Amino acid sequence: MLKRDNLPLGIVLGLFTPMVAFLLYYLLVFMPKHDVSLSEFINIILDNHQMLPKLISICLLLNGVVFYFYTKSRRDVTAKGIFLVTMLYAIVILFLKVLHW
Numbered sequence: 001m002l003k004r005d006n007l008p009l010g011i012v013l014g015l016f017t018p019m020v021a022f023l024l025y026y027l028l029v030f031m032p033k034h035d036v037s038l039s040e041f042i043n044i045i046l047d048n049h050q051m052l053p054k055l056i057s058i059c060l061l062l063n064g065v066v067f068y069f070y071t072k073s074r075r076d077v078t079a080k081g082i083f084l085v086t087m088l089y090a091i092v093i094l095f096l097k098v099l100h101w
């Protein structure tokens with residue numbers, strides 16, 4: 001399924017990959033230091049308005065890796081979907097930073 005070259009697959013990958021990166025960030029970086037549950041971690045992020053855009057930006061790095069592999073393997077339509085979702089995330093980050101949420 002991941003070897004297909006279509007836009008919906010790219011959009012799903014673009015949405016799903018940052019969520020995986022979020023869980024990896026929680027499991028590998030935050031949980032060992034602070035020993036909090038996932039729901040408490042989400043509440044901490046939502047309460048700290050400066051941390052949310054930074055965390056989204058970190059999670060988007062994994063989108064860049066997936067985008068690179070799909071462009072390298074010449075699956076350009078799927079890569080377009082990943083890029084589209086990444087740009088939408090970037091717009092959300094800009095709004096969060098400008099509005100100081």
